[in-house]
Amino acid sequence: MNYAAPKGTRDILPPETAEWQAVERLFSEVAGLFGYGEIRIPTFESTEVFQRGVGDATDIVQKEMYTFDDKGGRSITLRPEGTAGVVRSFVQRGMSSQPYPIKLYYMLNMFRYENVQEGRYREFHQLGLESFGAEGPEIDAEIIALLQLFFDRVGLKETHLNINSIGCADCRAVYHEALKDYFRPHLNELCEDCRKRFEINPLRILDCKVERCQTIAKEAPLLQDFLDDDCRTHFEGLKKELDALGLKYRVEPRLVRGLDYYTRTVFEYVSDHVGTQGTICGGGRYDKLVEALGGPKVPACGFAMGEERLLLEMAAQKVSLMPEQSASLYIGSIGDEAGIAARRLGFALRTKGIRVETELCGRGVKGQMKYAGKSGLRYSMILGDNELATQTAELKDMNSGEKQTVRLDDAEALYTALTKG
RNA sequence: GUGGAAUUAGCUCAGUUGGUUAGAGCGCCAGUUUGUGGCAUUGGAGGUCGUGGGUUCGAUUCCCAUAUUCCACCCCA
Numbered sequence: 001m002n003y004a005a006p007k008g009t010r011d012i013l014p015p016e017t018a019e020w021q022a023v024e025r026l027f028s029e030v031a032g033l034f035g036y037g038e039i040r041i042p043t044f045e046s047t048e049v050f051q052r053g054v055g056d057a058t059d060i061v062q063k064e065m066y067t068f069d070d071k072g073g074r075s076i077t078l079r080p081e082g083t084a085g086v087v088r089s090f091v092q093r094g095m096s097s098q099p100y101p102i103k104l105y106y107m108l109n110m111f112r113y114e115n116v117q118e119g120r121y122r123e124f125h126q127l128g129l130e131s132f133g134a135e136g137p138e139i140d141a142e143i144i145a146l147l148q149l150f151f152d153r154v155g156l157k158e159t160h161l162n163i164n165s166i167g168c169a170d171c172r173a174v175y176h177e178a179l180k181d182y183f184r185p186h187l188n189e190l191c192e193d194c195r196k197r198f199e200i201n202p203l204r205i206l207d208c209k210v211e212r213c214q215t216i217a218k219e220a221p222l223l224q225d226f227l228d229d230d231c232r233t234h235f236e237g238l239k240k241e242l243d244a245l246g247l248k249y250r251v252e253p254r255l256v257r258g259l260d261y262y263t264r265t266v267f268e269y270v271s272d273h274v275g276t277q278g279t280i281c282g283g284g285r286y287d288k289l290v291e292a293l294g295g296p297k298v299p300a301c302g303f304a305m306g307e308e309r310l311l312l313e314m315a316a317q318k319v320s321l322m323p324e325q326s327a328s329l330y331i332g333s334i335g336d337e338a339g340i341a342a343r344r345l346g347f348a349l350r351t352k353g354i355r356v357e358t359e360l361c362g363r364g365v366k367g368q369m370k371y372a373g374k375s376g377l378r379y380s381m382i383l384g385d386n387e388l389a390t391q392t393a394e395l396k397d398m399n400s401g402e403k404q405t406v407r408l409d410d411a412e413a414l415y416t417a418l419t420k421g
Numbered sequence: 422g423u424g425g426a427a428u429u430a431g432c433u434c435a436g437u438u439g440g441u442u443a444g445a446g447c448g449c450c451a452g453u454u455u456g457u458g459g460c461a462u463u464g465g466a467g468g469u470c471g472u473g474g475g476u477u478c479g480a481u482u483c484c485c486a487u488a489u490u491c492c493a494c495c496c497c498a
Binding site: 058081120258368 | 422423450451454455456457458459471488489490491492493494495496497498
């Protein structure tokens with residue numbers, strides 16, 4: 001093979017693309033039911049947008065970005081996530097002058113330089129949304145309700161919702177110190193990574209998978225106990241709202257997100273099937289991000305869902321959104337004259353919305369029928385001298401094998417015959 | 422960035438203890454049937470045995486490097 005797609009990228013081919021289209025159509029529909037409109041933003045931004053937006057200390061910015069200088073010497077980065085770009089657009093386009101809340105959804109490809117595994121690629125796709133201007137927990141709950149409706153419509157079960165509150169900058173500062181005080185005596189027992197985390201972001205130690213670290217972290221103080229009154233009230237409000245809407249969740253005190261911009265509410269949907277890449281969807285509140293990117297004080301909340309992971313989960317749970325095959329016909333032919341007649345009839349039927357295929361590879365009748373059967377076409381007919389002379393043909397139902405005689409010069413009757421079943 | 426496994430036809434995989442033209446099933450094309458698919462039967466096309474080096478009279482097979490995929494870390498969607 002001379003050329004291969006770059007590591008971590010994939011070609012998505014039919015019929016799989018039909019499944020993608022169906023998922024995206026459904027996501028657009030459900031988002032629309034909640035008042036969200038689609039936003040499309042550039043594939044690349046100034047590198048600074050992500051350094052500021054996602055956070056300089058995060059793994060994404062430190063080691064996973066596709067960054068390069070363009071010919072004008074500007075530092076450009078392929079988007080590794082959607083939120084920073086949407087917020088940049090929000091600020092640049094002055095969207096805060098529109099009535100709150102401003103609700104935007106997106107379906108975009110993302111780029112991260114990572115080691116590849118199933119459900120984890122260097123170019124991948126996210127379905128996500130952001131809402132700006134609403135501060136209360138009601139909108140957090142509404143977003144979760146939107147996700148629940150989406151999963152229901154897709155037909156997914158067995159995905160768990162975990163929620164937590166990581167407080168605001170004020171309570172986190174107090175908690176940080178408390179955590180450090182707790183871990184300091186154990187510093188020598190922690191793994192190498194955690195000793196680094198101790199300096200950079202001790203919150204992450206809670207997430208560590210190393211058994212020894214987990215044992216130590218078990219007794220660590222919980223962020224819950226350090227939330228200030230406003231943050232605590234907000235989190236209690238969220239739980240109350242979720243209960244009222246009948247949405248099931250689990251409070252996961254150790255749930256921490258890897259992006260710096262989150263405040264207060266964080267949540268994720270986790271699957272049991274998709275290996276270690278079980279997080280299908282993650283999100284939360286980011287009340288300070290708009291300001292951080294030079295905009296006004298506007299609270300915000302959103303999530304992003306991995307489309308590849310969603311589709312993997314759908315496959316694991318054996319659900320499919322493949323659309324039903326609509327009316328379709330194969331018109332075969334013998335001879336040049338009949339070929340022209342077949343293509344002319346086909347064109348006429350297509351203008352009426354029927355899927356039609358004709359012979360384009362010069363096959364014999366048997367080969368033509370074989371193609372019609374394998375291509376999933378519902379009906380077939382073969383045109384030859386007799387059919388042209390009598391203007392009638394045998395219309396064959398490819399499922400039952402039954403045949404009926406139809407007139408070729410009565411377009412209305414032919415259309416009825418093709419669409420009735 | 423770290424560690425492990427895999428890579429042979431379009432797909433799923435055999436195989437060669439190093440030796441002439443590398444196999445199967447499925448798929449594709451065609452014949453049996455000068456005009457009707459799925460079954461049967463016969464034939465055909467399709468492979469630089471991931472890539473590049475090395476050892477050897479000779480490498481798809483052994484060695485080294487490298488790429489890709491998968492898995493575990495890490496991290497995230």
